[in-house]
Amino acid sequence: MIAVPFHQNAAAVRGFAVFSRVVAVLICTVALVVLAGWCLDVPLLTTLVPGQHAMKANAAIAFALSGLALFLTQDFVPPRWRLGPWLSIVVAGIGAVTLGEHLWSLDPGFDHLFDDPVARAAGWPPGRMAAPAAFALTLLGVLGLLVSTRRYLVLRETIAMVLLAIVVSGLASYAVALASKIGGPFAQVPLPTLLMLLLAVLGWLSSSPTTGLTRVATADTFGGALARRLLLPSLLLPVIFVFVLELLQSLLGLPETLAFAFVALGSGGAVAGLVWWVASLLDKLERQRMESALLRNDADTDVLTGLANRRAFDGALASLLHGQRERDNTFALLMLDLDRFKSYNDDYGHLAGDQVLRITGQLLRASLRPSDRAARYGGEEFVLLLPEADAAGAREAAERLLRAFRDFAWPQRAVTVSIGVAQAACDDTAADLIQRADKALYAAKDAGRNQAVLAVP
Template identity: 45%
Template sequence: MSNDIRVNTEVVRGFIVYSRIVGWLLVAVSLIVLLAWVSAVAPLQMFALPATSMRAGAALAGVLAGGALLLSHRWPWSSFLLSLLLTLLAGCELLEFASGAKVICLPDLGGLLPHWPNRPPGKMLELTAVAFTLLGLVGMAVASRQVIWLREACALAVIAITMASIAAFGLVLAGTAFNLPLRMPIVTASLLLLLTLAWMASVPSTGLTRIVVADSPGGAFARRLILPALLLPSLLTFLFEMVQAWLGVSEAQALSLAAVVTGGVVAAAILWVAYLLDRSERQRRTVLALRTDANTDGLTGLANRRAFDAGLAQALRENEDVALLILDLDHFKSFNDDFGHQAGDDALREAGRLLHAELRPGDLAARYGGEEFAVVLVRSDAERVAQVGRRILAAFHARQWPNRPVRVSIGAALAVSGEAPAGLISRADAALYRSKQEGRDRLTMAADAPAEAKAPPLGHA
């Protein structure tokens, strides 16, 4: 999978912190369960007595899995060895279940430990052994940075197992007899689900998790909708069974209610996604507007000096035939003195509109400063520069100015190979100076350009 998704670094850090927290939580809970299993101290026995708690084998596997997760970033090979040991431990118990033969992986220490009644068995249950075997493979794949597809497949399989167990536990709470939760206690299933998500979160820039941490609307939707999508089936299963068992609702009525509630949940999810899309679009428009404001001259609507500098540099990098025109409104100071600055601003706005109208979409017109403007032409030669200059001069002549005619002097230069922006600007500016010396209201090409062009007299424009 190519690494072409831009990730949200803040979310990545949050995911890594989450994986650390889950690792410590799993180790702590597993150690408490192990201590409770070997201890006759009454306050601790509550962690081992209920049928819904972890068994000793699962607790031992939890210590290995949590330790492997915590070591995965700093000491990957230690994490790999712990994950391998976890796979062997859980796989050994799974082999014993499958074959019916006695395989000594976790000895029965009941006879060697202090006796207290109703001590639960130490062996893992079948589904728990399957889940921990798969998680051992996940840990080895993460530590070795190999076989991402195997890591993702095993993680998804564990998520499916734990979600089925949690959903089935909801049936038991609702009063329906079901055997699956007895094959994986609820505490074990919950911790395994958190552990699987933590393993995926520990390497957020690879695999499926990259989609969740993406700095995009899709990533934002995934972060908000995945957890509800995982929890809702179990919650709805429990609610429907509870309604049917406790309130005496018939199965048909419960199914009808389930259809209504499920449809409502789907509709709510769609509305939520629509809201997130709308907010994302509004944020995008705000960013674009701010970016446009930052690069646009407020008076003329053309690019400002910063946008011009960036645009000229980019044009010289990406194109071979680049031309620069620098324009200056003739005698503009006296125009302002005679008619006021408001009239001068109106003239500048109209000059911006005239320039914009004479250019192709790929060209750039900018207000260079004061009454000066600049035009960057791409894929141009001396002939096209002359044509554009003549059109600009003609447009200024054809415009019916409200106070007195406004004219413009133009200096132009064709970029040479490898030329820096400052050099091109200097040559165009020198050509503009010559236009003013030679009588203004004309186009002059830089002397060292491939060719010279000069605007014809007004009557020939």
């Protein structure tokens, strides 16, 4: 089977690369704003969303470094500035140390960079990001390291998927919180942290748009177009449904069973709508494919006899010659010419002549093996390609054809055929082989017609 290489959509590849750069700049900017909020003691800058938890300074530093690492990984950055791997190691380190603090209840002061009155008042270690955020930043650092060093593709994609799962779970719990219930493991992770994580994962994945999962999303195929349109909505759709579910219950006071019924209806409808959309696109594509196959078939078929035409024969002969050169597969060419066809036309008219040509097509088709190919070469000349036939086999096929013509009950008078048989030699070009078969055909004509002559190799 021939493997068709991946074709990327140039605009999509460019779009992903630009997206990755924009994300890098955005993440750095937001992280610096949060850090400025901590430095200048402006709580609104640290929370970004009024009334929500602040993004801790350590998390902001880690994001700033990850954004910078993502920026320095871009193609246009000179190699000596490619500090992405080192910065990503620091990001992973910040996350890992914080995670260690959570796991072993340690407080070595790692996160006491800025005073954190809210945390202190609540009895939490000041400045310490929540455990899920620390875990996610550790993974983000490892993801950055693997992407920027272009290693361990499967591991890196797995980490990206785990990160996306964390982000979606976090966003879903925010959706619940927004609809007035609060709780769950993500309650302490600020919303901007989740959104920054989402952007960072997508940014890192987009920074190498022709490898791994993004290779499919940038492919210049129907699958690629589908992935570009559907992947992000399908990732976020469940979050929207959770939000709607909670909203229906808490704000509108709908009973739980009714709210679930509405959400089931909505989610079922959305999924069915997506499936219908994909199915209708696939259907359109399949019909286009069939239409172009029909057109191709028309372009390769002789209208009068239904056999392959000269164009198709040229292609088939070229591929057999190629197979012979590559794999030493021998084959034979038979060139047939109806005998005294001009007088047949003259005596019975062109329409009767056409009928003879049609019958000739049927006789050739009937005498062929499935792998053989018959074509109308032009006028009353026909050609047969017999793959894997040696001289003796080709000669035998020619005799069979002569018999078929002799035995057929022709409408007006008997029609016979002369045949030139040539076996392909290893250094033959198409012209060489046709010329030899043609010469043999004329030898058959000269020898009295209604016979086959084998060309001299």
